[in-house]
Amino acid sequence: MSSGSPMFEVVRLVHCAAAGGPAADRLRTELGAAVSGMARRVLVQPTLPGVRNGGDVLAHLRFDGAAEWRACAGAVDAVLADPGITHVDGAEYDGGIGGFAEPRAPGSVYRVLLLRVAPQTPDATVERFEADLLRMPRYIPTMLSWRLSRVRRGIGSVPWTHVWEQEFTDLDGLDGPYLMHPVHWAHVDRWFDPECPDVIVRDRVCHSFCENDPA
Amino acid sequence: MNTTKVYVTDTVVTKPGRARDFVDAYLREYVPGARERGMTLERIVVSPPIWFPDESNTVTATWVLDGAEGWWAMTWQGRSDPAVRRWWSGVDDLVAQRTRCTGAEVSDVERLADV
Numbered sequence: 001m002s003s004g005s006p007m008f009e010v011v012r013l014v015h016c017a018a019a020g021g022p023a024a025d026r027l028r029t030e031l032g033a034a035v036s037g038m039a040r041r042v043l044v045q046p047t048l049p050g051v052r053n054g055g056d057v058l059a060h061l062r063f064d065g066a067a068e069w070r071a072c073a074g075a076v077d078a079v080l081a082d083p084g085i086t087h088v089d090g091a092e093y094d095g096g097i098g099g100f101a102e103p104r105a106p107g108s109v110y111r112v113l114l115l116r117v118a119p120q121t122p123d124a125t126v127e128r129f130e131a132d133l134l135r136m137p138r139y140i141p142t143m144l145s146w147r148l149s150r151v152r153r154g155i156g157s158v159p160w161t162h163v164w165e166q167e168f169t170d171l172d173g174l175d176g177p178y179l180m181h182p183v184h185w186a187h188v189d190r191w192f193d194p195e196c197p198d199v200i201v202r203d204r205v206c207h208s209f210c211e212n213d214p215a
Numbered sequence: 216m217n218t219t220k221v222y223v224t225d226t227v228v229t230k231p232g233r234a235r236d237f238v239d240a241y242l243r244e245y246v247p248g249a250r251e252r253g254m255t256l257e258r259i260v261v262s263p264p265i266w267f268p269d270e271s272n273t274v275t276a277t278w279v280l281d282g283a284e285g286w287w288a289m290t291w292q293g294r295s296d297p298a299v300r301r302w303w304s305g306v307d308d309l310v311a312q313r314t315r316c317t318g319a320e321v322s323d324v325e326r327l328a329d330v
Binding site: 139176177179180181182185186187189190193194195196197 | 221283284286287290293294299300303312313314315317318319327328330
């Protein structure tokens, strides 16, 4: 298990107009051109059925550092200013704490959760919450890689504070073990459940996923 | 049908002298909606079994759900209903502290984790 990543990451969840919105392949081409020579990873895919507040197209960009992102951020913003795009949620962040299952293998589904911890939540509570999320992979074998990061800059519905991203074996590995293991619904979910006094994530989250391109 | 029961337990320490008010409000206002979300109320226990006029009681409500699927169905309905969170906020003046725990019978632990 690795303890961190020096990379700088950007996620955009793009909501398109029902008619006239840009197709994922066009966004892939245009975003690819916008970050050409700067990004180490450019994943732009239509989201898969089942996302919640997850948009129509998911973009995940990875850079060597924040400077590389800043050099092309304006061009990315210009692509996403397309009038056929109705809303964008997103986050910019240094790669946080993560790891991968052994033997290492790419997952066919990339999933990202954007969340906002309520302001004024004590640091010690935030750390307990983060530790609980990072405890999940040991119980969920279909989660092949994972990373939890604090957000430098969030855009969209609310100022997101965290990005929790994973690669899963496949869609069944996300819908099945991840959701159905008791570590999720009987332990970690109390931080998100408005009926639990432990709740610290009160705003609606973005749960988005797409076909992964491990290259 | 999933036969594995999942238990949701609300443990509420009431403010002094307010246990009866809390139980009445819970039964009258919370329980009907919870039943509509698929929860079955197994029991409500008051400890000690005395309506103290000037001390706290502990009220423990145990609910039963039909497996993880039943739990998710319940919680998604509750989260999209602002009345549920408003209800909990509305009983703040009756509650000193509370917890909500989710569990299962010992004999079901391995089965639930085998996903």
